[in-house]
Amino acid sequence: MNKKILIIEDEQQIISVLSRVMKKAGFEVIAAKDGKEGLGKALKNNPDLILLDIVLPVMDGITFLEKYHKTVGEDKVPVIVLSNLDSADKIEESIKKGASDYLVKTNWTLKDIVDKVNMILKES
Amino acid sequence: MVSGEPENNIENSVFKLLHLDDGPFDSDFDAIATIVKDITKTSYSGISFYHDNKVFFRPFKGGVLDGIPMGEYFRSDQKNSEIININNTIADPNNKFKPVNFGEIEIRSIASAPFFRYDKQMLGEIFVADKIERDFSENDVKYLKYFADLISKIIVLKVDCRLEKNVMQDKYNQISRQYQTLEEEGVRSQAMLKDIGDALVATDNSGNINFVNDAALTAMGYESMEVMGKSFIKMFRIFNKDGKEVESNENPLRNALFFNKKVKSNECLLLKKSGDQFQVSITATPVIFYQRTIGGIVVIRDITREKDVDRMKTEFISLASHQLRTPLSSIKWLVELLLDDYKGMNEEQIQIVKNVYESNQRMIDLVDGLLNISRIESGRIIIEPxxxxxxxxxxxxxxxxxxxxxxxxxxxxxxxxxxxxxxxxxxxxxxxxxxxxxxxxxxxxxxxxxxxxxxxxxxxxxxxxxxxxxxxxxxxxxxxxxxxxxxxxxxxxxxxxxxxxxxxxxxxxxxxxxxxxxxxxxxxxxxxxxxxxxxxxxxxxxxxxxxx
Missing domain, CATH: 3.30.565.10 (Histidine kinase-like ATPase, C-terminal domain)
Structure with missing residues (x-):
């Protein structure tokens, strides 16, 4: 069975690009365009890994992390934050709220992101 | 004793006082001359004193003998300080003392005892005299010596004290003037401090408030009466950024007074009377006077606005960098997709796409660089050695x-x-x-x-x-x-x-x-x-x- 990846991202283009490479790498992909939708799909579809943006409409990434981990508990499903925000307090807050990693989009190539996802899934 | 003055100045002053009309010695000399005349039962008595090689008399001031040259006086030598006791001036065996004529009066017997200033300088003598020959008894001489001594003491008392008094008066005037200058400066300083923008509080060396300017009162919401004389630490309660009240051993005023140096608290909170807090930067300085700490000065700067501006800058930079990066990351990944799978592109197209990727990467680096610079410049970079x-x-x-x-x-x-x-x-x-x-x-x-x-x-x-x-x-x-x-x-x-x-x-x-x-x-x-x-x-x- 293919592993399932949930992508929570408000930019359609990014969803397309990420979906494409993740599918090519052999994953099943689900997408959501805001935190609320993301939370619903995360709870309903039980993904194996979540790629999460921070700046999202309706419910932002930090709030998603809080609510998701309150429901599911930490250390169950790895959540990788993928964001263009890079302030130390956002990073600290994300990790505190249970994110496994924090990647700044402009610093990562698609290939490296796929490698990272594979590595984290292998570890868990 | 007035020190440091040249002797003839003192001598001049003494003489002036002795010879003054209605001077300080009038009543004393007159009284003494009268008493000594009565006691020794002689016809004439007087007090003479020397000045500038002349002899002056009291009483008899202004009389015909007043100011006669020393040479015409019976004690012609000022350096001779013997007691004089002559019962017959004509038959003086030693011929030391000349026959005396007091004006028209021929003096036959004369007795005199000198008086001095501090045993140093012979100032004059007290004498009794008669027209007839007569003996002066031991008692008579004793009385003369006693009164001469008394006169010495009176002169010291009245002259030196008077001179001393003049010097004191001068010193007092000088100090008065200095004091007035200081008072004026004090008033001026206070006027200046009252009006400056920063809040300023001054305390004594126990930390009790003895001055508070308008800016401080307004910032805290106090009336002057509420804080004057009270403890600074109690009236101006300081809290850390995290909301905890600052301990006594961290209080800037207390440390400034204790360690005798300037202490700064760069970012803390002050509790207003209303219960609200506001962000300030506090500097406490000890006031040192002749190596003693006599009080402290606390300057309080409201940094609320600065902090707001800082925060707005930070938010703007974060927002701007995020907004700039969003399209850049899109381009980056889209071009990566292209480069990953370039079937159907010719050499030239592939090269163009590669160039687009590089340019985009440069922009990403530029945004990162600008962001880092702005963070270092605003002092917000973490250094973790x-x-x-x-x-x-x-x-x-x-x-x-x-x-x-x-x-x-x-x-x-x-x-x-x-x-x-x-x-x-x-x-x-x-x-x-x-x-x-x-x-x-x-x-x-x-x-x-x-x-x-x-x-x-x-x-x-x-x-x-x-x-x-x-x-x-x-x-x-x-x-x-x-x-x-x-x-x-x-x-x-x-x-x-x-x-x-x-x-x-x-x-x-x-x-x-x-x-x-x-x-x-x-x-x-x-x-x-x-x-x-x-x-x-x-x-x-x-x-x-x-x-x-």
Whole structure:
């Protein structure tokens, strides 16, 4: 069975690009365009890994992390934050709220992101 | 005793007082002369005193004898201070004393005792005299001596005290004037302090408020009466940024008074009367007067607005960088997709797409650079020093740059002295410095050139040098090399990419780490860029962001 990846991202283009490479790498992909939708799909579809943006409409990434981990508990499903925000307090807050990693989009190539996802899934 | 005055000045003053009409001695001398005349039952008595080789008399002031030359006086020699006892002036066996004529009166018997000022100077004598011959008894002489002594004492009392009094009066006047000047200055200072913008409170050396200006009262919401005389620490309660009240041993005023030095609390909160808090920066200074601390001055600056502006700047920068990065990351990944699968593109198209990718990457680097610079400039960079092995660090960076080194067929040599220890630096920040120097050296080297890295100890610093044999920097532009966005002309033409941010950021990092940075360069020969870090290491700094 293919592993399932949930992508929570408000930019359609990014969803397309990420979906494409993740599918090519052999994953099943689900997408959501805001935190609320993301939370619903995360709870309903039980993904194996979540790629999460921070700046999202309706419910932002930090709030998603809080609510998701309150429901599911930490250390169950790895959540990788993928964001263009890079302030130390956002990073600290994300990790505190249970994110496994924090990647700044402009610093990562698609290939490296796929490698990272594979590595984290292998570890868990 | 008035000291330091020339003797004849005193003598003059004494004489003036003795001879004064309605002077301080009138009643005394008159009384004494009368008493002594009665006791010794003689016809005439008087007090004479000498001045300027003349003799003056009391009573008989202004009389015909007053001011006669010493030579015509019965005691013709002022230096002779004997008691005189002559019962018959004509038959004087010693012929020491001349026959005396007091005006028309011929004196036959005379007795006199001299009086002195502090046993030093004979001022005059008290005498009794008769027209007839007569003996003066031992008692008579005793009385004369007693009254002469008394006169000495009276003179000392009245003269010296008077002189002393004059000196005191002068001193008193001088002090009065000084005091008035001080009072005026005090009033002026108070007027100035009342009106200045910063809140200012002055206390005595126990920390009780003895002055508070309008700005302080307004800021806190107090009336003057509510705080004057009260303890500063109780009325101006200080809290840390995290909301806890500051302990007594952290209170700036208490420490300023205790340790006798200026104490600053850069960011804390003050509790207003209303219960609200506001952000301030507090400076407490002891007031020292002749090596004693007599009080303290506390200046309070409301930094609410500054903090607001800071916060707005930070938010703006965060927002701006996020907004700028969003399209850049899209382009990056979209182009990656293209490059990943370029069936159907010709050579030229592939090259164009590669160029687009590179340009986009430059923009990403530019945004990162600007963001880092703005963070260092606003002091918000975290510095986290750890024991760092510089050799490992440099080798890693050279490793990352290997593709470019191979491309240009450069030879890279790393020479690190054996005695260079692990030093406490922030490896992320210092990596940035080496990366920048090496990237520049590689970028501006011509093919088959040489890049040397040398690290050694000099005095109390660790010096790192990166030397290349590249394009160099023209002399005329060397002064501007560390400027933001500066790129020298000779390279802009040859090497098109380069934002001009690298060295500016590098300089900020080195200086924030307590080091120095510099270079030597000659056009077409190459450049050597160096930086130093103290062996003792870099101090940690709490900040808000780290450099990527």
């Amino acid at each position: 750890k024991a760092t092995n510089l050799k490992t660090l440099v080798e890693k960076i050279v490793g990352e740059l290997t593709p470019k080194i191979i491309e240009k067929e450069l030879k890279v040599n790393i020479d690190i002295a054996n005695d260079v220890p692990e030093i406490s630096v922030d490896p992320k920040l210092i990596s940035n410095v080496y990366l920048n120097f090496l990237t520049n050296s590689i970028k501006y080297s011509i093919n088959k050139g040489q890049v040397n890295v040398k690290i050694y100890i000099k005095d109390s610093d660790v010096i790192s040098e990166v030397k290349d044999s590249g394009l160099g920097i023209p002399k005329k532009q060397q002064a501007r090399v560390f400027e933001k966005f500066f790129r020298a002309d000779n390279v802009t033409r040859v090497v098109t990419d380069g934002s001009g941010l690298g060295l500016y950021l590098t300089k900020l990092i080195v200086e924030a780490s307590g080091g120095k940075i510099g270079f030597e360069s000659e056009e077409l020969k190459g450049s050597t860029f160096w930086f130093s870090v103290p062996i003792a290491g870099v101090l940690p700094k709490k900040g808000e962001v780290s450099i990527e």
